[in-house]
Amino acid sequence: MPKIEIQNLSKIFKGRRNQENILALHAVNLRIEEGEFVSLLGPSGCGKSTLLYIIAGFIAPSEGQVLKDNKPITAPGPDRGVVFQEFALFPWMTVSENIKFGLKAQNVPTEKQETIVDKYIEMMHLTHFRKAYIYELSGGMKQRVAIARTLAYEPDIILMDEPLGALDAQTRELLQEEILQIWERTQKTILFVTHSIDESIFLSTKIIIMSARPGTIKEVMNIRELFDREKKTKSNPKFIQFRDHIWNIIKDEVIKAQMGEFQGE
């Protein structure tokens, strides 16, 4: 049984006043198995974030359904953790209070809360920042807190919406490695939305390539099979080969998306 199954999903956003309705997603069929690291890759506006938010339960589909463990998803919940691009941390709480939020919401006993917070503060290299307020942190630190906060209450799946998009290139490289290590260590199922081809090849076991709006699945690439056991470094010739291959698939869609924007959609 797949962890997540999406059946014939479509999403229409109602247009405001004089604007037309927007068909964001069309006839999306998708399967995510447990333990996979799946990247959703596509041009701007293709609906990949919308798809993620539907799986998270924030938005309802217009047609079709999303099943988790064979049960339909109707609302957000602690079985599906979300990490946002803009971190969405609570600035009125310290780092450790942010991490504790999910634990408190789940009524985890207080002593246990501290142990868990300790564990993730160490895992995400946040040791000196326990009592810091969010405004005191750099972008990279904030994203680490966001990830720690989501990991702490141990959701079944982790949904990440371009989590590294707001970071500088160097921090991004660093965090990519950290995220990969976390995945290897925790064995979680991860769905990762991104623009970056390199990032998706580096991190994922499977890449789902989406078309420009209305978003559909263009191709699914099983990275794990393609790389077999080889090291996925960015200088590996296979890596470069796949990057080119994916870029060729996606290039038309990117152009289509840009043209759509140009025409004032």
Add this chain to the structure above:
Amino acid sequence: MERYGSIFLFLLLWVVVSYAGIVSDDIIPSISQVGSYLYRGAVSGIIFSHIIASLGRSLSGFLASLLLGIPLGILMARVQFLDRLTSPLMATTYPIPKVALLPLFILWLGIGFKSKFCLVIIGCIYPIIMNTYQGVKMVDKFWIWSAQSMGATKWRLITRVVFPATLPYIFVGVRISLAISFLILFGVEMIGTRHGLGFLIINAMEEHRPDIIFAAAFCIASLGFSFDRLLLFVRMKLLLWRKEEFTTT
């Protein structure tokens, strides 16, 4: 402290004007007249009875307006049905000068404390509700989504996320309300009062005693200023998670 320099300048100007006899002291009392009235009032304790009477009305009404207005503002912003019901009502009644309702309140609630207490609440509650409402509407949707996805109950969402996120906006309303609670004293103490700073001013107008008017106005101003500073201090303590530097204006 250069900030207070302008106050000293003002006082200097006042002293010059009265001692140079530029204006007669029927119109602008001299600083010594006002000072001596305050001194006598303080020594005899009379001025304190007026101060306490006024403070009692303004602060009790102000605090009640917080207790009622903040939850109301939050509820109105989060419950669509309530919003549609009350928003037009608020928008239309807002421009009514609340002091004009005093005779009505006295009719309904009698001439004692109750009618004035309610009037202060009505005067103070509008900015509280409106600013709280605005603040709740402006809470980042991703904070709400984060909390929901972490399994927070509605109660936890409101108390641990929506309310702290709205606090900076609430303070804007609170500050305005505090000022109103003092300003409204003049109107509130027009009828059926024998003690109060507003009453003193009204009485002094009839008895042609500008020195008393100045003295009472000075008291109201000092009290208003002191409480405002206190509020800013509380705000600083509660909002120290914001990176903005606090300029006290």
